[in-house]
Amino acid sequence: MQRRFGKxxxxxxxxxxxxxxxxxxxVGDLRNIVDEFSSFARMPKPVFREEDMADIxxxxxxxxxxxxxxxxxxxxxxxxxxxxxxxxxxxxxxAVTNMxxxxxxxxxxxxxxxxxxxxxxxxxxxxxxxxELVLRIADNGTGLPExxxxxxxxxxxxxxxxxx
Numbered sequence: 090m091q092r093r094f095g096k097x098x099x100x101x102x103x104x105x106x107x108x109x110x111x112x113x114x115x116v117g118d119l120r121n122i123v124d125e126f127s128s129f130a131r132m133p134k135p136v137f138r139e140e141d142m143a144d145i146x147x148x149x150x151x152x153x154x155x156x157x158x159x160x161x162x163x164x165x166x167x168x169x170x171x172x173x174x175x176x177x178x179x180x181x182x183x184a185v186t187n188m189x190x191x192x193x194x195x196x197x198x199x200x201x202x203x204x205x206x207x208x209x210x211x212x213x214x215x216x217x218x219x220x221e222l223v224l225r226i227a228d229n230g231t232g233l234p235e236x237x238x239x240x241x242x243x244x245x246x247x248x249x250x251x252x253x
Contacts, residue, residue, distance in 0.1 A: 111152060118179050135177035142172040142181070142222060143215055149185040150213060157193055160209035167216045174222060188226045189213075195230020202231065 090109050098105045121133060143166050154162050166172070174181075189211065196209035209229065216223045 107151070108155065111148060114148070115152070118182070121179065133179070135180055137175050137177055139173050140176055140178045140181070142174045142176075142224075143168065144171070145178060145182050146185055146213060146215060146224065149182060149189055152186070153189050153193060153211075157209070160193065160196060160211060163210075163212045165212070165214040167214070172215055172217050172222060185224070192226055192228035192230060195228055195232070198231045199229070 090112075095102075095106070095109075147164060150162050150164055153160070192211045193209070196211070200207060200209075207229075211226065211228045213227075214223075214225045216225075
């Protein structure tokens with residue numbers, strides 16, 4: 090898309106470049122995951138490097154902003170710049186993506202349950218001090234089920250949400 094249409098896009102060329110760049114990165118990540126999964130049916134071995142957590146989170150949010158225009162996303166970075174972290178970018182990115190997906194689904198459940206449209210809001214914050222990095226994702230969805238201790242156990246069957 091970039092090679093074929095990049096030069097002809099005059100309106101919103103920055104957004105076009107950002108979208109196509111994101112697609113290229115995501116396809117590469119998916120290809121690596123599929124290759125690893127098909128070879129050994131296990132998670133790929135992590136590759137640790139110094140990464141910018143603010144950049145990882147920003148890219149994940151951008152994907153969801155594009156896909157869910159009806160939800161307002163915000164990112165607050167207390168560091169006001171890069172947050173360096175020694176991690177596997179792909180695995181951390183997948184974890185952030187999963188949490189954002191859960192937040193989007195919770196908002197969808199609330200809209201479905203109530204029958205009325207309401208504005209979805211997902212607020213993400215990154216806070217760093219000398220000894221820790223905290224990522225918070227808050228949404229105005231249905232909330233956690235009463236059996237919340239089960240949500241972290243990957244072998245448990247999904248609990249039917251009771252999110253009154």
